[in-house]
Amino acid sequence: MKVLLDENLPHQMRLEVVGHDVYTVAFMGWSGVENGKLLQEAHAAQFDVLITNDRGLEYEQDPASLPIAVVVIVPFTNTMEAIRPLLPALQATLAQLTPCALVKISAAG
Numbered sequence: 001m002k003v004l005l006d007e008n009l010p011h012q013m014r015l016e017v018v019g020h021d022v023y024t025v026a027f028m029g030w031s032g033v034e035n036g037k038l039l040q041e042a043h044a045a046q047f048d049v050l051i052t053n054d055r056g057l058e059y060e061q062d063p064a065s066l067p068i069a070v071v072v073i074v075p076f077t078n079t080m081e082a083i084r085p086l087l088p089a090l091q092a093t094l095a096q097l098t099p100c101a102l103v104k105i106s107a108a109g
Helices: 035-044 081-096
Strands: 001-005 021-024 051-052 070-075 100-108
Touching: 035 051, 070 081, 081 100
Parallel strands: 001 021, 001 051, 051 070, 070 100
Antiparallel strands: none
8 A cells, every 4th residue: 555644743753654655744745735735635646545643634625535545543641662553453444445535543542
């Protein structure tokens, strides 16, 4: 699966999402690109999923018209230490993710 990590996530996370081709928004040259345009760019570049910590994305974008799948992770803080406990749920989600789905993974459960 071709995975795009949003710029609001630690770059180190790309090394910890295993079994997938993981790129960052910064690597792709899309830093500062707004969500709607970012999703369109990601779709055009044949990404399967955007992983983000943007809690507002699910309210800003129409889930029924997403061009690619989106996974919103909600750790207690935006550090790798806080994200690591969510990685097993993220890996399981990626393994069964359907195209254009929106999934939320929260530290609160």
